[in-house]
Amino acid sequence: MLKKNIRTNTLHGSLIRLNKIHRKMAKREFQKVDLTEGKPRLLDFIINNPGCSQREIATCCKIEPATATSILSAMEKEELIYRERNPKDKRILNVFLTKKGIESQSKVEKVFLELDEICFDGFSDEERINAINILNKLYENLAKNK
Numbered sequence: 001m002l003k004k005n006i007r008t009n010t011l012h013g014s015l016i017r018l019n020k021i022h023r024k025m026a027k028r029e030f031q032k033v034d035l036t037e038g039k040p041r042l043l044d045f046i047i048n049n050p051g052c053s054q055r056e057i058a059t060c061c062k063i064e065p066a067t068a069t070s071i072l073s074a075m076e077k078e079e080l081i082y083r084e085r086n087p088k089d090k091r092i093l094n095v096f097l098t099k100k101g102i103e104s105q106s107k108v109e110k111v112f113l114e115l116d117e118i119c120f121d122g123f124s125d126e127e128r129i130n131a132i133n134i135l136n137k138l139y140e141n142l143a144k145n146k
Contacts (some may be wrong), residue, residue, distance in 0.1 A: 011138075022115060029111040035104060036038070038063070038071045039080070043097065043105040046081065051094040080104055 030040055041061050046052060049060075058068035072095060075081045080101035086092035095103060120128045 014139060020118070025115060025118075028113060029114070030108070032106065033107045033111075034078075036074075037110065039104075040066070040108040040111075042071055043069075043080065043101060043108050045103045046095055046097050047102065047129065050096050053092050053094060054083075057090075057095060075101070 026040070027037065030036070033043055034131070035043075042057060045057055045061055049056065052060075054072060055065065057063075057072070058065040063071075072081060072083070076083065078100075079098050081095055082098055083093040083095050086094050120131070123131065
């Protein structure tokens with residue numbers, strides 16, 4: 001008899017399972033609105049940081065600068081963003097969302113809210129808050145020890 005690959009009675013097993021299905025469902029929903037991998041995260045970052053630099057995007061989104069440039073170029077072709085030279089330093093390109101980009105980011109927000117509702121089905125408000133707090137505390141514990 002074969003054993004399951006991922007143990008559901010361990011933290012890492014549960015996190016792997018949760019992450020895998022969450023990413024799969026998010027990817028499916030983003031494809032429905034023509035957003036490929038990487039774009040939703042950048043849309044979220046840019047809407048909260050209008051005029052940010054490509055370097056800031058790469059650093060804060062934890063991707064390589066070349067990857068950021070590639071994704072941003074695709075987003076520019078799709079008219080989701082536009083880039084302007086920084087008036088104080090012409091070497092820097094500042095990134096902004098277009099109207100279409102803002103609409104796409106709104107779709108990203110909707111997908112994540114819908115996934116939250118699915119994940120928290122059957123949870124009380126208190127359980128929902130506790131679950132988020134526990135996940136944040138787990139992250140903080142790991143982050144301070146990296």
